[in-house]
Amino acid sequence: MPRGAMSAVLVAGLAAVLFVPLNRPGIGWLLAGSTIAGVVYLVDRKARRATAQTKDVDSASASVDAVTDRPGGGYSPAEPGAAPVAGSCRNERNSPVDATSVTAPQIDTRGKRRSASAWWIAIAVCLLAVGAFRAAEWLFVLCLLGAGVAGSLAVVRRSVHGLMFDMFAVPVSALRSVPWLYRGVRRVRERRVSTTQRVGWSVAAAVAILAIFVPLLAGADAVFARLVRYVTPTFDADTPVRWVFVFSAAALCTAGAMYLLAGPPRPAGETDSVAGLLVRRRWSRLEWGLPLGTLTAVFVLFVATQLAALFGGSDYVQRTAELTYAEYARRGFWQLSAVSLLALGVIAAVQAWAAQESTRDRRWLRIGVAAVSVLTLVIVASALHRMWTYQQAYGFTVLRLLVEVFELWIGLVYLLVLAALVRLRRSWVPRAAVSAAAVTLLGLALVNPERLVAERNIDRWLSGTTVELGTGAGPRGIERTLDIHYLSTLSPDALPAVERLPEPQRGRIAAAIRADMGDEDNWQGWNRSRSAAR
Incomplete structure (x- = not known):
């Protein structure tokens, strides 16, 4: 366990209790997340510097092997300042290696790891910052989940357990770190009982001073009393439970991150002696080419029909499918989304198992995967196009916008697949796809989705009526109504768009949105959209 780990756990838990507003998005989430990232970074940086200054690397490696119960390395209990040595202090024959002898490729690899970690940390912080600007709770929940995934990927490099483990490594390791924390507390207690007691008495004295003097000063001055009420979290019957939950979650996640840094999982590419003897049978060109070629032929036929429907318009669709154009769009979107996901699975399987020994194998693999990828991009x-057509006819909603954004992300993944065909190296694609998802989510937050939905619905309503072909009864006019009930369920993010409406629609929608905002925010829950709405 590195020096300062226990203090970092306590600081992270207290920061979460003081900053996090559980019931709504707010700036407190950004403050708590930045504090957790900061303490983890400082502890790990201090531990790595201590290891770099250690002269006797052989004795330190022996101490790790003798004391720790985690094979592969970790922080040495005998040296509180020791840094991770997972696989880095021993060579292939398990003999000690001087940590100061670092080659240029190793330095370059470490630089890439630091850059990757900095990238994921920046994404996590930006996603948490959404809570300070957007009031839509569903959007912030997605951003919060994305920030957790980015935080895990910042801590864990690509491991043998795969991307799914890497994405949720920190919360999984949070539970595994409990015995590790217990041993650390026991060591600290054995070494510093008197110091801990003195610090405890000092903390108790400080709390007593606050409990006595703050109420007296608040009673003496109304301005100071208002400041105290603004800073102090609201206390009710559920507050202790909330504090315990928030403290435990933040402290355990912080401990899980340091636990992974102390003993990182085996990196991808490393295999044990048994797995190294296993040789995976590869598919020949005939074995993977026949199903992939069949899929390509089906996609070519489907794309040809899509082009006919696109240029033929609603008349062609009504004659051939006996459906209105909007019904045709609605029925096809979900099936096409499923096709794009399933095709991605087929491509992943072919790339993983297809033979790539000869130049001809690699060339045909590139041609086959590229053909399916390009056709899928058309799909x-x-x-x-179908979803956009359906929304033009029946209105825009947040859910429909989300599925469109998801489909755009699928398109980005196919572009990454095409880029990976240049060298047939696909190991970077999964993390790049997750990164693209995080960037897409950030872009969605910047666009302000609820305001966008409100604006499109208002524009659609102000434009009047449209004409759509029926199923044999001739053309019929569809009156574009304004769904006041749906717009009233949106967050304050949509209020700038609502201001464009005439009365009484504007007043009814704005009043309903403001009524759902609840009480005035404290400083932890400050949010730009809610502040502007008040």
């Missing part, structure tokens, strides 16, 4: 575009 993705068709799905987006």
Whole structure:
């Protein structure tokens, strides 16, 4: 366990209790997340510097092997300042290696790891910052989940357990770190009982001073009393439970991150002696080419029909499918989305198992995967066109916008697949896809989705009526009504768009949105959209 780990756990838990507003998005989430990232970074940086200054690397490695119960390395209990030595202090024959002898490729690898970690940390912080600007709770929940995934990927490099483990490594390791924390507390107690007691008495004295003097000063001055009420969290019957939950979650996640840094999982590419003897049978060109070729032929036929429907318009669709154009769009979107996901699975399987020994194998693999990918991109575009057409006819909603954004992300993944065909190296694609998802989510937050939905519905309503072909009864006019009930369920993010409406629609929608905002925010829950709405 590194020096300062226990203090970092306590600081992270207290920061979460003081800053986090559990019931709504707010700036407190950003403050708590930044504090947790900061303490983890400081503890790990201090531990790594201590290891770099250690002269006797052989004795330190022996101490790790003798004391720790985690094979592969970790922080040495005998040296509180020791840093991770997982696989880095021993060579292939398990003999000690001088940690100061670092080659240029190793330095370059470490630089890439630091850059990757900095990238994921920046994404996590930006996603948490959404809570300070957007009031839509569903959007912030997605951003909070994305920040957790980015935080895990910042801590864990690509491991043998795969991307799914890497994405949720910190919360999983949070529970595994409990015995590790217990041993650390026991060591600290054995070494510093008197110091801990003195610090405890000092903390108790400080709390007593606050409990006595703050109420007296608040009673003496109304301005100071208002400041105290603004800073002090609201206390009710559920507050202790909330504090315990928030403290435990933040402290355990912080401990899980340091636990992974102390003993990182085995990196991808490393295999044990048994797995190294296993040789995976590869598929020949005939074995993977026949199903992939069949899929390509089906996609070519489907794309040809899409082009006919696109240029033929609603008349062609009504004659051939006996459906209105909007019904045709609605029925096809979900099937096309499923096709794009399933095709991605087929491509992943072919790339993982296809033989790539000869130049001809690699060339045909590139051709086959590229053909399916390009055709699937056309299908993705068709799905987006269908959803856009359906929304033009029946209105825009947040859910419909989300599925469109998801389909756009699928298109980005196919572009990454095409880029990976240049060198047939796909190991970077999964993390790049997750990164693209995080960037897409950030872009969605910047666009302000609820305001966008409100604006499109208002524009649609102000434009009047449209004409859509029926199923044999001739053309019929569809009156574009304004769904006041749906717009009233949106967050304050949509209020700038609502201001464009005339009365009484504007007043009814704005009043309903403001009524759902609840009480005035304290400083932890400050949010730009809610502040502007008040």
